[in-house]
Amino acid sequence: METMDDAGVFRISDDTALVQTVDFFSPAVNDARSTGRIVAANCLSDIWAMGARPLTAMNILGFPASKIPCEVAGEILAGAGDKLVEAGVVLVGGHTVEQNEVMFGMSITGVVHPSRALRNSLARAGDLLVLTKPLGTGILCTSLKEGLVDEDALREAVRQMERLNMYASGILAGFDVSAMTDVTGFGLAGHAVAIARASGVTLEIDAKSVPVLDGALELACNYLPGGTGRNWEYDSEHVGIAGGMDESLVAVMLDSQTSGGLLAAIAPDQAGEAVRMLREGGDSCAAIVGRVLPRPVSEEKTSNTQKSVIIVP
Incomplete structure (x- = not known):
């Protein structure tokens, strides 16, 4: 493989x-x-x-x-x-x-x-990253099991999880997509790492642009799925986090998702129109969440420039 x-x-x-x-x-x-x-x-x-x-x-x-x-x-x-x-x-x-x-x-x-066939190994430097669904399903579902939220609080999360990515995939087929994956158990950061390492590039994620389900940030630091902790054990070697990042937001980036959205690297002159069409097509939270950068050559092993994914505030 x-x-x-x-x-x-x-x-x-x-x-x-x-x-x-x-x-x-x-x-x-x-x-x-x-x-x-x-x-x-x-x-x-x-x-x-x-x-x-x-x-x-x-x-x-x-x-x-x-x-x-x-x-x-x-x-x-x-x-x-x-x-x-x-x-x-x-x-x-x-x-x-x-x-x-x-x-x-x-x-x-x-x-x-x-x-x-779209693969996760062909992302191009200069492309923009588009995410079609909000994050936070893992945190909210774990909180439900702990009795901290009720079914009503999960109404939007359930709607998002039940929504088929068929619609987003069909729309994105009309754009210049170099690489694509869906965001599930490894979380946004983990799936971004997979694209970056397979493609030989660095992915920069703009945390403030990432859509998040209501209530997930407030619960993030205390009620994480078991998979989220395992994600960090693996991802910490490959993910650089800018100073001053809110811990709850970092947790959401690592949150293990169920039936999450698509993460696509799209030509920069087409990404905005792709988001517009995705939102019109029913994926109302679709957003540009980052960009693809060339993998730098550096001798500084401790630098964020050596990371596959960089999360910035």
Whole structure:
């Protein structure tokens, strides 16, 4: 594996390549139907992040049938079905297993022309970074599990997590995008690191321009998902943080997302129009959040210039 792309691509002819991905995880919210919708949106997103079109899906469900009514499993599957129908994807099967905790996911197969597959390894110096959804879902969902917020406080977060990246991917297909990924478990900083290292560039993120869900900043320092801490353990070597940065904002940059938005490197003369069209198309929080810089050559190992990602206030 040369890069950390969102899905595997296998060429089957000169004009067709299969794109395949699989993911599964514990519910982020309490409502079973929303859980299914969110998981489906999250799993499908990897295909759209590659510039591909999803065709088929298979369900993967782990479920404690002796503890939770089977109707709950039915609602999870129905919610996932809602999103498959919306995306025009056919469910062709699946597998269930008895276990102590609910876990749900999908394997997705799609297609793309081999020359049109988007990778995270081709970001160009000078491009601007566009993010299509706000951050903070991990923090808010963890706070829900701790009883610090109620379902009403998560209404916008749930709406964002249920929204398909199909719409943003379709709009961005009309622009000069050099690299793209979706922002999920590794957080914005982690996925930016993947692009930067694979492309041999540095990504500068303007923290004040990054959209954040209401309430996430206030909760950020105290109620982080476990994945966020692990993100920092890995990212600290590769991420430079400017002095004076608010700790809560840094935490949001590292926040492990569920069904997050697309992060795209776009030609600078097109990024503004791309954001305008994304907002008109329903991704109302889309924003330019940074830029792609050439990787500097420096002997100063302690300098931020040696970092893959630099976060500035």
